[in-house]
Amino acid sequence: MPGILKIAYKLLANDRARFVALLIGITFAVFLMIAVTSMFSGTLKRASATVINIGGSIWVMDPSIQTVANTIPLPDYILDEVRSIPGVKYAVPLYAGAALLKLHDGAYQSANIVGLDDTSLFGRPAMLSGNIADIFAESAFIAVKDSEFYKLENPTIGTDFEINDHRGVIVGIAKVASSGLFGVPTLYTTYYRALYYIPNMRFTISYILVEPKTSAEVKAIKQQVAAAGYLALTKDEFIAKISNFYKYQTGFGVNLMLMTVISFIIGLSISGQTFYTFILENLERFGALKAIGATSRDLVYMILFQAAFVAVTGFGIGVGLCTFIIWLARAYLPDYAAIMTFPNLSLAFGMVVVIAAISSYVGVRKVLTIEPFDIFRG
Amino acid sequence: MPGTAIEAVGLSKWFGAGEARTYAVKEVSFQADFGEILYVVGPSGSGKTTMLSMISGILRPNAGKVTIEGTDIWSLSDDALAAFRLRKIGFVFQDFHLFPRLTTAENVAIPLILQDRNWDEAIAEAVKDLEVVGLKDKAALPPVKLSGGEQQRVAIARAIVSRPDILILDEPTASLDGETGRTIVSFVRQHLLSDRRCIVIVTHDSRIYDFADRIVKMEDGRLTGVEREKLDAQ
Numbered sequence: 001m002p003g004i005l006k007i008a009y010k011l012l013a014n015d016r017a018r019f020v021a022l023l024i025g026i027t028f029a030v031f032l033m034i035a036v037t038s039m040f041s042g043t044l045k046r047a048s049a050t051v052i053n054i055g056g057s058i059w060v061m062d063p064s065i066q067t068v069a070n071t072i073p074l075p076d077y078i079l080d081e082v083r084s085i086p087g088v089k090y091a092v093p094l095y096a097g098a099a100l101l102k103l104h105d106g107a108y109q110s111a112n113i114v115g116l117d118d119t120s121l122f123g124r125p126a127m128l129s130g131n132i133a134d135i136f137a138e139s140a141f142i143a144v145k146d147s148e149f150y151k152l153e154n155p156t157i158g159t160d161f162e163i164n165d166h167r168g169v170i171v172g173i174a175k176v177a178s179s180g181l182f183g184v185p186t187l188y189t190t191y192y193r194a195l196y197y198i199p200n201m202r203f204t205i206s207y208i209l210v211e212p213k214t215s216a217e218v219k220a221i222k223q224q225v226a227a228a229g230y231l232a233l234t235k236d237e238f239i240a241k242i243s244n245f246y247k248y249q250t251g252f253g254v255n256l257m258l259m260t261v262i263s264f265i266i267g268l269s270i271s272g273q274t275f276y277t278f279i280l281e282n283l284e285r286f287g288a289l290k291a292i293g294a295t296s297r298d299l300v301y302m303i304l305f306q307a308a309f310v311a312v313t314g315f316g317i318g319v320g321l322c323t324f325i326i327w328l329a330r331a332y333l334p335d336y337a338a339i340m341t342f343p344n345l346s347l348a349f350g351m352v353v354v355i356a357a358i359s360s361y362v363g364v365r366k367v368l369t370i371e372p373f374d375i376f377r378g
Numbered sequence: 379m380p381g382t383a384i385e386a387v388g389l390s391k392w393f394g395a396g397e398a399r400t401y402a403v404k405e406v407s408f409q410a411d412f413g414e415i416l417y418v419v420g421p422s423g424s425g426k427t428t429m430l431s432m433i434s435g436i437l438r439p440n441a442g443k444v445t446i447e448g449t450d451i452w453s454l455s456d457d458a459l460a461a462f463r464l465r466k467i468g469f470v471f472q473d474f475h476l477f478p479r480l481t482t483a484e485n486v487a488i489p490l491i492l493q494d495r496n497w498d499e500a501i502a503e504a505v506k507d508l509e510v511v512g513l514k515d516k517a518a519l520p521p522v523k524l525s526g527g528e529q530q531r532v533a534i535a536r537a538i539v540s541r542p543d544i545l546i547l548d549e550p551t552a553s554l555d556g557e558t559g560r561t562i563v564s565f566v567r568q569h570l571l572s573d574r575r576c577i578v579i580v581t582h583d584s585r586i587y588d589f590a591d592r593i594v595k596m597e598d599g600r601l602t603g604v605e606r607e608k609l610d611a612q
Contacts, residue, residue, distance in 0.1 A: 004491060007477075007488065010484065285475055288469075289492070291434075291436055291469055292469060292488065292536075293489065294464075297457075371437075372436045375475060
């Protein structure tokens with residue numbers, strides 16, 4: 001480390017009270033920003049849980065659909081039409097809906113029901129216990145062991161329940177990549193059993209899952225589906241559409257932005273003011289350095305280094321603190337939805353850089369205006 | 379070999395414009411030689427500090443020229459002038475301006491560090507100069523743990539650590555009691571003055587006049603006379 005930066009570091013770090021105040025300001029801002037955006041990311045991931053868990057290269061749906069939960073059933077002929085598109089390797093129907101279960105103790109519990117294509121079981125979950133083939137047994141359902149599993153009274157293979165006056169039996173326990181957003185457990189069954197057990201409208205297919213012959217066929221398939229009056233989205237596009245709905249049409253996004261801006265302002269206020277006071281306190285000494293022979297560039301480097309050091313250290317502590325809190329929350333709150341993503345961290349880091357830039361800009365301006373002559377004048 | 383260290387010709391500094399123009403220093407000319415201690419004395423507001431700032435390359439004069447060792451310092455760029463000050467001039471400020479968050483040795487090493495010297499080497503040199511001023515055992519302490527006289531000596535060590543040819547001391551006794559002030563200036567005379575160094579001291583403390591080779595007096599921005607001509611021996 002060049003000596004001038006070592007001096008800058010010592011000036012900063014040896015002023016314990018201010019250094020700690022600066023770190024607290026940045027750490028607190030980073031913690032808030034990452035905590036808020038992580039919770040939002042977690043929520044968005046859960047909102048797309050069905051899409052993530054089922055997979056499928058292309059999802060065909062009604063163009064009005066905004067989220068995977070609010071299905072608008074498709075007519076059966078659309079399935080045939082999609083299957084007839086030249087680039088389609090195969091296409092299968094998917095049922096995604098909700099039902100009310102009556103559990104053993106008499107309590108009612110709503111649940112997500114996923115009906116897999118009877119022929120292929122495309123989108124089947126990974127089994128923890130039981131055999132996926134048992135899904136074809138009479139009244140068979142597979143329970144997903146996620147954070148909502150306990151709401152089904154922690155069933156085991158053989159546990160039965162009522163669903164619309166039909167008997168349902170748990171034949172397997174499965175795991176999936178993501179729990180749902182709305183805090184209800186999930187049961188898998190076959191497509192036709194889902195239609196049989198759950199009351200439906202005239203049309204019954206929630207989504208058509210399509211596998212193209214090659215990835216080059218995706219564009220043509222989307223065009224053909226659009227020509228039929230429906231919408232075909234790749235898995236990632238569908239997840240993005242769901243995310244955009246929650247971001248821009250529910251108020252979630254605005255609230256997130258407000259919280260992030262508030263965190264930024266808190267961080268900027270604490271750190272900016274503390275840094276400014278730090279510069280003011282050392283102003284005469286910076287002037288003395290200038291008189292001795294430091295150039296303005298030297299002083300700017302010192303201040304930028306101090307601001308950058310505080311920013312990076314505060315960012316690191318903030319990320320660490322947030323990671324710890326999320327870990328702790330997940331250990332005690334199964335429903336806690338928060339995931340730290342690279343974009344979240346990048347956003348927080350960007351904002352910390354802005355805080356450091358503004359703080360150092362104020363400091364640099366002040367230091368550049370000090371005249372060594374003022375040091376002589378006292 | 380003694381010769382002219384500083385030559386100021388027709389130095390003027392004014393503030394304001396038009397009728398509001400006020401002269402802080404008006405047409406001052408003088409020279410200071412190597413091997414001498416020159417005092418600039420005068421009452422408060424007489425322009426001593428402004429003149430000192432101009433001859434040390436800190437405050438640009440409105441008129442006149444300052445030559446140090448043959449270099450017209452005000453013809454240099456800002457960066458070149460800063461580098462010139464760093465190499466050629468050592469400052470002892472009235473209020474010392476030591477960094478309380480650095481150790482005494484680190485404070486002394488600052489000019490060397492600004493010259494991009496290796497940190498450990500700079501600290502080692504600084505400790506040597508602290509030994510010169512009798513504070514080697516205080517090298518690891520922060521300046522706030524030292525007395526006023528000791529802080530002044532640290533400031534002197536900082537001023538000489540880069541072996542400058544010109545030493546500028548601004549009111550070196552202002553913050554010290556009479557005895558400590560005399561001790562400090564006596565030390566400067568005995569240990570820091572050499573044939574290759576010129577020392578300029580601004581003061582209005584008549585108790586330390588004994589240590590000057592030459593004393594020039596300022597009043598209302600002008601050199602009003604020579605209080606003492608250079609003696610052959612002190």
